[in-house]
Amino acid sequence: MRALIIEGVLAPGVKLNERMLCETLGVSRTPLREAFKVLCAEGLIDIAPNRGATVTRMSETEIRETFELMGGLEALSGELACERITSAEVAEIKAIHYAMVACRLRNDLPGYYAHNREIHDRISLAARNSALREMYVLVNRRLQALRFRSNHRKQKWDTALADHEEMIKALELRDGAMMGAILRKHLLDKRDAVMAILQAEAAASDVSMASE
Template identity: 55%
Template structure:
């Protein structure tokens, strides 16, 4: 972890601590497999051990942490098979969400998504990956909300929580990041055209590209270790 600190407000401490830890995991401040030092994190977040441990339990329920008996908590490290399986299911879920969203989207929804797309592209131009990814998450969450299927939405959120860090790091390659921005632009266009088949296909291809980028990154890391 880096040396920065960011104390959190005293209200809703476990939820706030969980969100801070989730951000650290997504943005690489806590690496896959890292064991969490309670004392250090208490100081860094400005909380006591009780809300911190509750935050650990929340993130363990989301699949981001694993709690080991008598050994504390550590960040989950996904295997290539975990990644492959997860992204295959995510692609199917996002494709279905796209089709449903086309049937239920309003003009106001499209205007909101276009505004978010503009914000995301501004972050991309400024090379601000954390801001870009936060807006990216909002766009995908908004598409799922427009789809209006509670079962799909819950399944999506549960699985996507485990993949957020990998999706974030897939944009560290500039060419792939540029490609992702262009794909998002095409998604909004397909939604505005009420073309469900096109949006489904775009979302599935987008997730498959993410899967390939993540697996290639994992292979490179393995090669460096070897």
């Protein structure tokens, strides 16, 4: 169900129908409701008494501020990773990167995103700072669906891929300042891409309503 939310199958604001989800996922209501509790704790769904569960919809202000916070967390993770990462870890990240590039060539966005997410996660782990890691995981959970959407446009997808090429270089050079700057810009670019998508959707909705 987390994947369905991240990939936009279950869109923000959608009310979750327990019967349909049980049929789709092949589970009973008990494990489904346990999953609801986990996803609610992760900030992916909201549960209201007597109203059921809905996919969380963040306001534009929340989206903007959370991406800005995430940019700072990722920048710090990158700076520390450059100080503490091992050569073996860099090699592993490069291998994941090449697998991600292969997904891009196949236009496989879910596969691309899975590798993308793993790269960022490994950089966070390489920082070897448990307090930073805890905050990174908490904030990143709220942004997963939006980070996925930010690559829907080919130009933004290719820009993000170019950023990852630069991240690999910075890790190999152990250049913390370079890495921090790349990651901060990378997250702010995602913020801008998401905001542009949301604004375009709002404009299209206004036009549709006006024509009815």
